[in-house]
Amino acid sequence: MKKQEAIIVIPAYNEAGRIGAVISSIPRTLKVQGQSFSVRTVVIDDCSRDTTYEEAKAAGATVLRHVINSGAGAATRTGLRYCERNAENLAYVITIDADGQHSSDDIERLIDFAITHKANMIVGNRLHAANKKDMPLHRTFGNWGLSLISRILFGIKTKDTQSGLRLFSASALPKIANYTIDRYGFCTEMLWLAVRHGVDIHEMPISVKYSAESLSKGQSNWGVVDLVLDLVWIRITR
Amino acid sequence: MFTNKYALLILVNLPLILIGIVSAITSFKTGRISKKKCVAQVGFWLSIGIALCFVEPLYNTLITHNLTNSQPMSIFDMVLLTLILFSLLLIKQTNEKLDMLSTKFSRMHENLVIAEEQRHWDKEK
Numbered sequence: 001m002k003k004q005e006a007i008i009v010i011p012a013y014n015e016a017g018r019i020g021a022v023i024s025s026i027p028r029t030l031k032v033q034g035q036s037f038s039v040r041t042v043v044i045d046d047c048s049r050d051t052t053y054e055e056a057k058a059a060g061a062t063v064l065r066h067v068i069n070s071g072a073g074a075a076t077r078t079g080l081r082y083c084e085r086n087a088e089n090l091a092y093v094i095t096i097d098a099d100g101q102h103s104s105d106d107i108e109r110l111i112d113f114a115i116t117h118k119a120n121m122i123v124g125n126r127l128h129a130a131n132k133k134d135m136p137l138h139r140t141f142g143n144w145g146l147s148l149i150s151r152i153l154f155g156i157k158t159k160d161t162q163s164g165l166r167l168f169s170a171s172a173l174p175k176i177a178n179y180t181i182d183r184y185g186f187c188t189e190m191l192w193l194a195v196r197h198g199v200d201i202h203e204m205p206i207s208v209k210y211s212a213e214s215l216s217k218g219q220s221n222w223g224v225v226d227l228v229l230d231l232v233w234i235r236i237t238r
Numbered sequence: 239m240f241t242n243k244y245a246l247l248i249l250v251n252l253p254l255i256l257i258g259i260v261s262a263i264t265s266f267k268t269g270r271i272s273k274k275k276c277v278a279q280v281g282f283w284l285s286i287g288i289a290l291c292f293v294e295p296l297y298n299t300l301i302t303h304n305l306t307n308s309q310p311m312s313i314f315d316m317v318l319l320t321l322i323l324f325s326l327l328l329i330k331q332t333n334e335k336l337d338m339l340s341t342k343f344s345r346m347h348e349n350l351v352i353a354e355e356q357r358h359w360d361k362e363k
Contacts, residue, residue, distance in 0.1 A: 044351075064355045068347060078348045085352065182344065237275055 004091035006030065006037045006111060007083045009044070010061070011075035012098035016050035018211075019043065022096070023059035025104040032111045037091060039107075042082055043098070044075040052098075073179065073186030080168075080177040090170040097164035099211070106206045110167040113204050120172035120199050123158050123191070124165030124206035131208050139210070142224065149228060150188045153235045158201055162187050165206055172199045180238075184223065185230035192234075244294040247316045251290055254323050258283035261331065270338060279330070286323065 008026055012019050023041050030037040043056040047069040056063045064078055076095055083093045092111060096102045102124070110122050126135060127143055143162050150161040162184070168176060175197040179189040194201050259280050266276035293311075300306045 062355065062359075064351045066347065066351055070344070070347060074344060074347070077344075078351055081348055082352050082355070086356075180341065238272060 003029075003036050003038045003089065005087050005089050006039050006092045006094060006107075007087060007090065008039060008041045008107065009076060009079035009083065009093060009095045010041065010056075010098045011044045011046060011072050011079060011095075012048065012052050012056065013046040013069070013072070013075070014048045014050050015052045015098040016048070016055055018100050019052050019098050020055040020059040022098055022100050022104075023056060023061045026107065027104070030108055030111065032108060033115050035115065037111065040087075042079050044079045044082075046070060046072070046075040071182035071186075072184055073189075074182040076186060077177060077179065077182075080173060084173055084177065087170070090173075092170070093168045093173055095164060095166045095168075101208050101210055102165045103207045103209065106165060109206075110165070110204060113202065114167055114169065117202060119167070119202045120169040121176070121194050122167040122202045122204050123160060124163045125158075125160045125203045126163055126206060126208045127160045128205045130205065134208055134210060136210065146188070146224075146227070149231065150191065153231055154188065154192045154195070156188065156191045156195060158191055158203060160203070161191055163206070166190075175199055181230050181234065183226060183230060185227045185234075188231055189234060243311055243313065243316055244297075247293060247311075247319060248290050250316070250320050251323055252287070254320070254327055255283050255287045255290075258286075258327055258330070265334065270334065286326075 010019070010022065015022075023043065026039060026041050028039055030039055041061040043052075043061045043063045045053045045056065045063055045065045047066045053063055053065055064082060066075060066078065079095070080093065083090060092114060094107055094110060096107070106124060110124065113119060113122055127140060127147075132140075143160060147156075147159060147161045150156045150158070164187070172194070176190050176193045176199065179186050179193055181189045191201060193199075262271070262276050262279035262283070265271045265279075266273060271279075297311055301310060
């Protein structure tokens with residue numbers, strides 16, 4: 001029988017110096033609960049101005065390169081569509097951030113959780129007590145606030161709606177990949193699509209590790225305003 | 239010729255309202271907008287139509303109670319209101335087209351990027 005495939009999707013923008021290490025930390029094969037998975041890494045370079053593309057290629061990933069900078073949501077969607085079209089025997093798609101804030105150990109834990117609970121969608125939750133010392137206070141409040149807004153607007157009960165570490169089963173993929181927001185609001189829209197299509201959403205605590213670079217990259221205040229406006233807009237119009 | 243300016247206001251704006259309603263229904267039928275959005279748009283244009291029907295009593299009440307310093311509605315007011323309505327229609331149409339173009343552009347970009355990667359993959363093979 002052919003090995004099942006798990007694809008790791010990494011949207012990246014100006015991540016030279018970090019992306020190589022993130023890709024290298026991802027195992028090429030995984031054995032979870034007696035099931036073997038071949039692991040492929042797909043990086044979507046969102047028109048970076050540095051050497052992200054070259055570094056990701058050198059680290060052995062499949063790299064898709066956006067011709068125009070389109071945003072994290074658009075880059076992730078390109079990756080998800082690529083998975084839909086190109087995977088053979090696809091079991092799971094896992095998205096992770098390119099800045100190294102996620103641990104590759106959590107990938108195996110997510111798959112293990114998915115097999116155990118027959119889960120179609122898992123969101124890695126960063127907002128728990130064990131991460132208190134690793135997560136700056138303003139990030140905790142920001143993420144908490146955005147999760148609250150998502151709850152008010154869409155009734156989404158997920159605690160960490162902005163988490164980049166997520167797992168989708170192959171069957172859930174077509175239902176959640178049709179989101180429309182190209183920027184950071186896509187995280188919430190994806191959850192909303194899952195709720196609307198009856199995809200079960202699970203949460204699993206994950207570890208998080210911020211570096212000075214990843215902290216400097218995050219969202220600006222205007223970015224947060226844009227995000228909220230995007231969410232309000234889709235709530236009104238869809 | 240037209241002694242009742244209120245009737246003229248309704249007459250001039252009626253085609254715009256009808257265009258708004260028909261275009262919302264057409265957009266829904268051609269799959270460009272969702273049912274919810276279509277209902278919202280039809281409701282919006284209907285409410286404008288209904289509001290226009292009550293412009294005369296509204297104006298009269300305002301003038302009777304001296305709530306405005308303006309004169310009774312002039313031809314200029316009528317043109318102004320019509321232009322505002324026309325602008326709304328244009329905004330709505332432009333927004334819809336922009337939305338559609340943006341979606342098409344995103345899909346095209348995605349397909350281009352994926353096709354390009356596959357071409358590289360085939361070459362490497």
